[in-house]
Amino acid sequence: MSELARLRTWQRFTLAQRVGRGLTYVLAAVAVVWSLRTIEVIPEFLYDAPEQTADLFRRMWPIDWSFWHEMVAEALVETFHTATLGTIIALVLSVPVALLAARNVTPSPTLNLVAKFILVSSRSVNSLIWALLFVAVFGPGALAGTLAIAFRSIGFVGKLLAEAIEEAQRGPLEALTAAGAPRASILLKGYWPQVEPSFWSVALFRWDINIRESAVLGLVGAGGIGVALDTGLNNLYWDQVGLCLLVIFLVVIATEIATSAIRSRII
Amino acid sequence: MSAALVIRGLRKEYRAGVPVLRDVSLEVGGTGMTAIIGPSGTGKSTLIRCINRLVDPTAGEILFGGTDLARLKGRALREARRRIGMVFQEYNLVERLSVIENLLCGRLGYVPVWRAWLRRFPPQDVARAFDLLDAVGLGDFATRRADALSGGQRQRVGIARAIMQDPELVLADEPTSSLDPKTSVEIMELLAQLARERGIPVIVNIHNVELAKRFAERIVGMSQGAIVFDGPPAELRESHLLAIYGGQGWIDA
Numbered sequence: 001m002s003e004l005a006r007l008r009t010w011q012r013f014t015l016a017q018r019v020g021r022g023l024t025y026v027l028a029a030v031a032v033v034w035s036l037r038t039i040e041v042i043p044e045f046l047y048d049a050p051e052q053t054a055d056l057f058r059r060m061w062p063i064d065w066s067f068w069h070e071m072v073a074e075a076l077v078e079t080f081h082t083a084t085l086g087t088i089i090a091l092v093l094s095v096p097v098a099l100l101a102a103r104n105v106t107p108s109p110t111l112n113l114v115a116k117f118i119l120v121s122s123r124s125v126n127s128l129i130w131a132l133l134f135v136a137v138f139g140p141g142a143l144a145g146t147l148a149i150a151f152r153s154i155g156f157v158g159k160l161l162a163e164a165i166e167e168a169q170r171g172p173l174e175a176l177t178a179a180g181a182p183r184a185s186i187l188l189k190g191y192w193p194q195v196e197p198s199f200w201s202v203a204l205f206r207w208d209i210n211i212r213e214s215a216v217l218g219l220v221g222a223g224g225i226g227v228a229l230d231t232g233l234n235n236l237y238w239d240q241v242g243l244c245l246l247v248i249f250l251v252v253i254a255t256e257i258a259t260s261a262i263r264s265r266i267i
Numbered sequence: 268m269s270a271a272l273v274i275r276g277l278r279k280e281y282r283a284g285v286p287v288l289r290d291v292s293l294e295v296g297g298t299g300m301t302a303i304i305g306p307s308g309t310g311k312s313t314l315i316r317c318i319n320r321l322v323d324p325t326a327g328e329i330l331f332g333g334t335d336l337a338r339l340k341g342r343a344l345r346e347a348r349r350r351i352g353m354v355f356q357e358y359n360l361v362e363r364l365s366v367i368e369n370l371l372c373g374r375l376g377y378v379p380v381w382r383a384w385l386r387r388f389p390p391q392d393v394a395r396a397f398d399l400l401d402a403v404g405l406g407d408f409a410t411r412r413a414d415a416l417s418g419g420q421r422q423r424v425g426i427a428r429a430i431m432q433d434p435e436l437v438l439a440d441e442p443t444s445s446l447d448p449k450t451s452v453e454i455m456e457l458l459a460q461l462a463r464e465r466g467i468p469v470i471v472n473i474h475n476v477e478l479a480k481r482f483a484e485r486i487v488g489m490s491q492g493a494i495v496f497d498g499p500p501a502e503l504r505e506s507h508l509l510a511i512y513g514g515q516g517w518i519d520a
Contacts (some may be wrong), residue, residue, distance in 0.1 A: 101331075171359035177320050179432055180349030180376025185383045189372055191361040 010194055024037045048187025050082050060242030067240040071228045071249055079224035079251075082142050082217065083210035094154045098161035104173075106166055119162070123157030127213045131222040142223030149210050149217070164198035165191060166186070200266050204259045211255045271436055271468050272318070277327035277337075279313050287313050289328070289492040300462055300469045300485035304476055306512050310492040311472040315438045318470070319343060319351045332435065349376030352429030352467075354458070355448040357442035358421040360428075362414040366405065367414050367426055370396040373431030399427045403457060410518040419450035426457055430465070437462065439472075443478065451475065455482045473502075476508065 013021065100106050118262020130151050134144035145179035173190040181189070225244060230239035272295040287310045290448055301309050316322040320336060329336040331347065339347055352373070361370045366427030374392045375383055382388060389438040400406050403423040408416065413424060421443060427442035429437055439458060443451035449474040455471075459482045469470055472481045479486055488503070488511040496507045 075388070171355060171357050172320055172361045175353065175355060176361075176372060176375055178321060178348060178351070178353040179344040179373050179428070180347070181372070182345060182375075182380060183380075184380040185375045188380070188384050189364070189375060190369075193361050196363065251274060260367035 001064035012110065038209070043094065055239065059066075060245075062239065063242045066236065067237075067243050068247075069230070071231065072225065073216070075223075075228045076247060076251065077223040078142050078263075079214045081213070082145040082149060082214040082222075082224050083207060086146045086202065086214065087153060087207045087210050089146070089150035090153030090157050090206065093150065094158035094161060097154065097158045098148035098165060099187075101158065101162035102165035104168065104170075105187070115158075115162070119155045119158045122151055123159070124155075125152065126224060127152040127217065128220055131220045132216045137194035140223070145214055145217040145222035145224055148222055151164050151212055152213070153206050153210060156209075157202055160202045161195070161199060164195045164202075168194040197266065200261055204263055208255050208259045210222075212248075212252055215251070271297045271331070272470075273328075273330040274318075275328045275330070277314070277317060277329065278325045279317060279322065280325045280337055284318070286325075287492050288317070288324075291489075291492070291494055293487065293497075294496065295470060298466050298468055299484040300459055300482055301485045301487060302470060302479035303470065303472050303487045303489060304474070304479050304487035304511060307474075309373050309489050311489055312440055317470055318436075318438060319348050319353060328424060334497060345376060349432055350435045352432045352434035352437040354422070354437065354439040354442045355427050356444050358400070358418070358425045358445075360413040360421055360424055364423055365410050365412055365472070366416070367393075367396055367400065367409040370399060370428050370431050374427040376432065396427075396431060399430055402461075403427045418446050419453065422446065422450075422454050423457065426454070428460065430461055430467075434467060437467055437469045439469060441472050443472065444474055449479060452481075453507075458482070478504075486512050 091177060099120050100111050103112055103121060105265040106115075106227070108193060127148050130148035131144055134147045136149075138144045168191050172194070173186060176186045176190045214224050214226075216226045216229075218224045218228065219230050221227070225248060231246075232238070232244055261264050272292060272293075274293040277288055277291045277293075277310065278286055278476075280286045281414050291310075291314060303314065305311050309426065310458060313322055317324045320339070327501050332350070334343075334347065335348055336344075351372075361372060364372070368386070371378075371392060374388065378388060378392070397406070397409065400409055403426060403429075405420060405423055408420065413421065416424065425442075429488050439460070442458065443454050446454060454479050458469055458471065461467070471479075471483070481499060482501060486498065487494055487502050488507060490511050495510050496503065
């Protein structure tokens with residue numbers, strides 16, 4: 001007994017921590033049950049879901065290839081242009097915001113906060129909502145889509161760029177400062193070479209995402225292949241919908257392959 | 268010997284009331300190598316960084332060519348900085364730029380931003396960069412990226428970059444601490460040689476007392492933010508080292 005008492009013991013968590021962990025598990029379980037009840041599953045629909053899905057695919061086959069010339073080809077090009085132009089605009093606009101947001105470049109908490117606010121507002125609004133807003137302002141079409149893509153991307157690119165800037169090693173910057181370089185030269189020769197790989201990788205990643213996002217923007221009238229998809233859906237021409245989905249799928253795969261190939265080459 | 272640099276009553280407190288430098292005064296002549304030795308955390312690095320204002324001193328003056336560096340701001344500070352070259356422990360090269368462009372970075376204080384941006388450096392600067400690269404024995408490495416070099420090679424580039432500034436003073440902050448013993452000697456030789464040939468005074472922070480004694484004409488010993496020894500290497504005795512570093516065992520060994 002006294003022998004045992006003298007042994008030193010070790011436990012990973014204190015009593016309070018163990019109680020806290022137990023409570024967390026209980027809370028998680030409660031949350032799952034609660035959310036299941038909230039989404040109100042209708043059993044009848046759930047049971048015949050496989051049947052319905054199979055039926056949907058049957059109606060898509062054979063695919064209506066004539067729709068390609070009629071609408072899809074042109075819409076696809078428009079989607080590409082929307083995504084690419086939107087990404088370029090976002091890259092240009094996000095650079096100054098990222099510089100303002102990075103605490104090592106802009107040592108002013110107020111300006112950092114303003115920049116962070118811009119980045120968060122851009123990100124907190126979904127592309128589709130941006131598209132709805134711009135359709136209301138500029139009317140339906142690819143211009144609204146392009147701006148929607150650009151405004152949604154500023155937050156994404158700006159945030160990641162600001163983080164990359166903040167992670168720049170101080171040593172080289174110190175060396176250029178010691179050489180008497182003006183701030184602009186320090187940005188160009190000290191920060192940029194360090195940030196460049198992340199910049200291009202973020203740009204490619206965002207372009208990849210934007211191809212996918214601009215494919216659905218047409219659902220709210222902002223141009224691109226989504227318009228073709230929407231037309232097919234509204235007319236219940238499932239063979240046209242099938243073509244649109246197939247094309248979107250292939251395009252996404254193709255951009256995935258292209259971006260990873262470019263990425264492995266530049267980094 | 269006219270003084271190139273006069274430091275008077277230099278004081279630095281990172282936290283108020285806790286001075287890292289306690290009213291340091293020091294005069295450095297127009298030529299030769301001055302080695303500052305002392306234990307880690309004694310303010311050697313802070314002292315050297317106060318000179319080119321990578322660290323802002325709390326009080327005191329730093330007279331360099333008649334102007335007080337401690338008071339300069341903005342453009343005047345940049346113009347003073349470009350007359351002072353600096354060599355760093357971790358080399359501080361821009362890793363993803365080529366060796367030659369790293370050297371040209373030493374000219375950024377002189378070259379307009381647009382020229383730096385478009386990489387249209389003045390031809391005489393480019394020619395000098397190649398000459399200096401030959402002088403430090405890296406003539407074949409001009410177009411290599413800096414991160415492809417070894418530590419010793421990087422430090423040679425670091426020294427060449429400092430010399431590119433056409434400095435009137437070179438500061439070296441632990442230039443050999445990341446290098447092996449043989450390379451350390453080569454780097455110190457290079458620094459001493461450039462200082463001699465170009466008549467530039469060099470202030471070097473260094474841990475290695477033997478290297479300091481071998482290459483410097485003057486040793487400044489610091490302890491707890493104050494200078495406790497100042498004289499030629501021949502006068503540096505064990506008792507001085509004891510005062511600088513404390514302890515006993517390491518001297519006997």
